[in-house]
Structure formats: C-alpha cells, structure tokens
Amino acid sequence: AQSVTQPDIHITVSEGASLELRCNYSYGATPYLFWYVQSPGQGLQLLLKYFSGDTLVQGIKGFEAEFKRSQSSFNLRKPSVHWSDAAEYFCAVGLNSNSGYALNFGKGTSLLVTP
Amino acid sequence: ETGVTQTPRHLVMGMTNKKSLKCEQHLGHNAMYWYKQSAKKPLELMFVYNFKEQTENNSVPSRFSPECPNSSHLFLHLHTLQPEDSALYLCASSQDSGGAGDTQYFGPGTRLTVL
Numbered sequence: 652a653q654s655v656t657q658p659d660i661h662i663t664v665s666e667g668a669s670l671e672l673r674c675n676y677s678y679g680a681t682p683y684l685f686w687y688v689q690s691p692g693q694g695l696q697l698l699l700k701y702f703s704g705d706t707l708v709q710g711i712k713g714f715e716a717e718f719k720r721s722q723s724s725f726n727l728r729k730p731s732v733h734w735s736d737a738a739e740y741f742c743a744v745g746l747n748s749n750s751g752y753a754l755n756f757g758k759g760t761s762l763l764v765t766p
Numbered sequence: 767e768t769g770v771t772q773t774p775r776h777l778v779m780g781m782t783n784k785k786s787l788k789c790e791q792h793l794g795h796n797a798m799y800w801y802k803q804s805a806k807k808p809l810e811l812m813f814v815y816n817f818k819e820q821t822e823n824n825s826v827p828s829r830f831s832p833e834c835p836n837s838s839h840l841f842l843h844l845h846t847l848q849p850e851d852s853a854l855y856l857c858a859s860s861q862d863s864g865g866a867g868d869t870q871y872f873g874p875g876t877r878l879t880v881l
Contacts, residue, residue, distance in 0.1 A: 694874040
C-alpha cells in the first residue's frame with residue numbers, strides 16, 4: 652500500500668544541536684516530496700519541496716532535505732536548532748491519482764527543543 | 767490581508783446545530799482544499815475544488831457539505847455532527863490541482879469541538 656512514514660513521533664534536541672527528522676515513503680514511482688511545519692495553533696507552512704534534479708534541497712529557516720531514491724527517504728535536517736523550531740513537522744508526498752491529485756501526509760514528528 | 771484565512775478560529779457546537787466554516791485565499795489561486803486533522807492521525811483530505819468545480823470527495827459523510835462560490839472562497843457547512851468530528855479543519859489553496867507538484871498553502875485552521 653502507498654504510505655508515508657515518519658518513524659519518530661517525538662524528538663527532543665538541545666538548542667544548538669543538529670537535527671534530523673526521518674521520512675520514508677512507499678510508492679512505485681518517484682513522488683513529489685514536501686516538508687511542512689506546524690507551530691501550535693497555526694496552519695502548515697511549507698519548508699521545502701523536491702520535484703527533480705539535485706537531491707539536496709534547501710528550504711527556509713535553515714532547513715535542508717536529501718532525497719535518497721535507494722532508501723525511499725526524504726529526511727529533513729538542520730545543523731543547529733533554535734528554540735523557535737519547536738513545532739510539529741510533516742512529511743508529505745504528492746501523487747497523481749485516477750481521481751486527480753493527492754497529497755498524502757505522514758503522521759508528523761513533534762520536536763521539543765531544550766535549553 | 768495575505769495568504770489563506772479561516773474563520774472562526776474556534777467553534778463549539780452541539781450535535782443538532784448547523785454551522786459553517788469559511789476560508790478565503792488572497793493568493794490568486796484556482797484550487798482550494800479542506801483537510802481534517804485529528805489527534806494522532808495523518809491529515810485527511812476531504813474535498814478539492816479546482817476552478818470552483820469539485821474534483822475530489824474523499825468519501826466524506828454527508829453531514830459535511832462544501833461550497834465554493836468562487837475561486838477565492840470556500841465554505842464547509844456542518845450539520846448533525848458527531849463528537850468524533852471534533853478536529854482541526856484546515857483549508858489550503860494552490861495554483862491549480864492539476865499536478866502532483868502543486869504547492870499547497872494552508873490557513874491557520876478552525877478548531878472544532880462537537881459536544
């Protein structure tokens with residue numbers, strides 16, 4: 652079955668430490684890949700997206716993600732986390748389906764940043 | 767006002783009430799979406815409108831009734847809801863829904879509680 656998996660429900664990192672959030676997908680073809688962030692009480696904000704080309708994608712707020720076809724992964728990274736990065740992070744996959752276009756989300760990873 | 771706005775931000779209603787959620791986008795997009803975000807579940811796509819025409823109804827119960835009078839406005843009419851319908855309802859828009867790579871921009875959501 653087609654799916655998007657974010658294996659980590661919660662992650663805690665210290666401010667200034669590096670961060671990696673995992674995302675794996677299970678689809679036949681290479682999908683369009685997105686990372687969104689949701690702060691408490693807010694909607695989802697796009698961090699970055701991958702369509703084709705360079706497999707290392709740069710986004711806003713110092714985030715980057717790397718597409719690895721062999722591992723069906725699109726992990727999100729940041730070299731130094733700030734307290735304001737505490738939020739819920741969602742990986743999403745866009746696919747064309749028989750009924751049109753679908754954007755499938757993972758369950759999300761909640762990031763806690765400690766002083 | 768820029769981006770995607772949603773009103774009200776919070777709504778409490780009884781199971782016999784009728785209420786409506788409103789979404790407005792100021793991005794000049796042609797496609798609009800309703801999502802349901804429940805605790806510990808992935809975002810669920812409910813409806814898609816492209817150029818005011820409904821192109822996706824993801825097996826949503828009839829107690830949810832969408833309306834898209836123009837490309838900038840989207841409503842979700844609610845009646846005889848159940849407590850399990852309590853969730854965050856997110857609206858999104860994109861340039862159009864013709865492609866899987868179309869980036870969706872989200873509103874802040876309406877937190878709905880059904881008593």
